[in-house]
Amino acid sequence: MDKIEISSGLLAPPSEDGRDGPRARPARRRAMLSIGLCVLGLCVIALLGGCASKGPAPVGGWDWVGPVPDGYYLIRRGDTLSEVATRHGVGLRTLAGWNGLESPYSIYAGRLLRVTPPDGSPAPQPSAPRSAPAVVAAPATPERAPQGSGTPKAAGTAAQAGSAAASGVSWAWPLEGSLAQRFSTGDRTRQGVRIRARAGEQVKAAADGQVVYSGSGLKGYGNLIIIKHNDKYLSAYGFNRRLLVAEGDRVTRGQAVAEVGQAVDGGGYLLHFEIRRDGTAVDPLLYLPPRS
Numbered sequence: 001m002d003k004i005e006i007s008s009g010l011l012a013p014p015s016e017d018g019r020d021g022p023r024a025r026p027a028r029r030r031a032m033l034s035i036g037l038c039v040l041g042l043c044v045i046a047l048l049g050g051c052a053s054k055g056p057a058p059v060g061g062w063d064w065v066g067p068v069p070d071g072y073y074l075i076r077r078g079d080t081l082s083e084v085a086t087r088h089g090v091g092l093r094t095l096a097g098w099n100g101l102e103s104p105y106s107i108y109a110g111r112l113l114r115v116t117p118p119d120g121s122p123a124p125q126p127s128a129p130r131s132a133p134a135v136v137a138a139p140a141t142p143e144r145a146p147q148g149s150g151t152p153k154a155a156g157t158a159a160q161a162g163s164a165a166a167s168g169v170s171w172a173w174p175l176e177g178s179l180a181q182r183f184s185t186g187d188r189t190r191q192g193v194r195i196r197a198r199a200g201e202q203v204k205a206a207a208d209g210q211v212v213y214s215g216s217g218l219k220g221y222g223n224l225i226i227i228k229h230n231d232k233y234l235s236a237y238g239f240n241r242r243l244l245v246a247e248g249d250r251v252t253r254g255q256a257v258a259e260v261g262q263a264v265d266g267g268g269y270l271l272h273f274e275i276r277r278d279g280t281a282v283d284p285l286l287y288l289p290p291r292s
Contacts, residue, residue, distance in 0.1 A: 071116035081105040081113075082217045086236075087279035088115045089228045091212050091247045163286040167277070169207045169229045171287045172253050174237060175260070175271050177201075183283040191281035192236065192274030199241070199269045202256040206235045206273070206288070211249045211257070221272065222264045225257050234279075238272035239263050 068074045073084060082105075085095040096105050098114045107113060164171055177196040184190035197203075205227055212234070213226035221238035225245065228234050241261030251257060263270045275284045 068112065071114060072112040073115045075107050075109050075111050075113055077109040079107065079109070080218075081107050082213070084113060084115070086213060086218070086226055086234070086276075089212055089231075089234060090115065092215070092217060093247065163282075164289070167229075167233050167287060169233055169287070170253060171207050171275075171289065172204070173288055173291075174204050174206045174235075174273055175201065177271075180267065180270055183281070183285065185283075192238075192272055193284050194263070194267070195271045195273060197260040197269050197271055199260060199262075201260045201269075202244075203237050203240060203258040203260060203271055205251040205253055205255045205257050206275075207253045209235070209251060211245050211247055211251060214243050214245060214247050214249075220264060222261060223258065227251060227257070232277055234276045236272075236274040236276065238274075239270055 082092050085092045175195045175197050179193055180196050181194035183193055207229050209227040209229040212228045216223050218224055223240040223243050225237040226234055237258055239261050240258035242259040245257045260269050260271055274281055275287050
């Protein structure tokens with residue numbers, strides 16, 4: 001019978017059925033593994049090349065670096081969707097729809113939020129550059145009366161007339177009650193005035209406009225109505241016990257929009273009333289007509 005010599009242990013005689021010998025099997029497996037890894041590497045390279053050819057992912061998908069594109073807002077720490085919607089004069093649900101967000105409308109600092117309609121139709125534009133939006137808008141410089149206006153009362157009347165005329169809005173008081181708190185520049189707890197009222201008394205729209213918010217999603221305001229009057233001015237009505245209008249409704253000056261409720265931080269039955277210019281709170285007493 002012929003013999004097959006084994007040299008250096010590298011070869012083994014084939015089995016009777018023609019299969020590799022036990023010592024050849026590890027070498028065969030190693031060769032197949034090497035071929036598989038090469039094929040996998042080629043597939044990964046091809047996949048990466050295909051992805052690169054499709055262009056970047058949507059801009060809102062990661063932390064954004066660089067100038068903010070037109071029509072977008074860079075979310076900053078502490079922002080909420082309702083606050084961004086308020087600053088841009090857009091309804092909360094509308095803004096959520098533009099960005100594909102579902103309740104509870106979570107947003108994340110460093111990402112972009114679309115603040116203009118996807119179809120390119122006109123939308124309100126903030127005055128501040130979109131590349132550097134502020135989480136809390138800087139308080140506006142109070143509008144002062146011209147020099148030599150006479151007595152303080154006369155100066156105040158002139159300032160009111162000037163501000164109201166510059167706004168392009170015909171303002172009226174939302175309630176007839178006395179003031180419980182005045183506006184204070186730079187104090188976030190005094191961004192409007194508070195007006196005393198009776199429980200359930202009707203709150204009136206301070207000017208013609210469209211309701212852009214009706215709900216209770218903004219902390220510290222209770223049931224809140226926000227009305228957009230033009231591209232620059234909004235008015236807000238907080239602490240209501242019942243809301244009488246919905247988002248999208250057109251309202252006229254003097255129309256009932258809510259019923260007075262209790263202040264969320266105590267103090268009885270009050271209306272919290274704000275006027276905002278380009279998203280920044282301004283002193284309502286500079287715009288509302290003087291009382292006798």
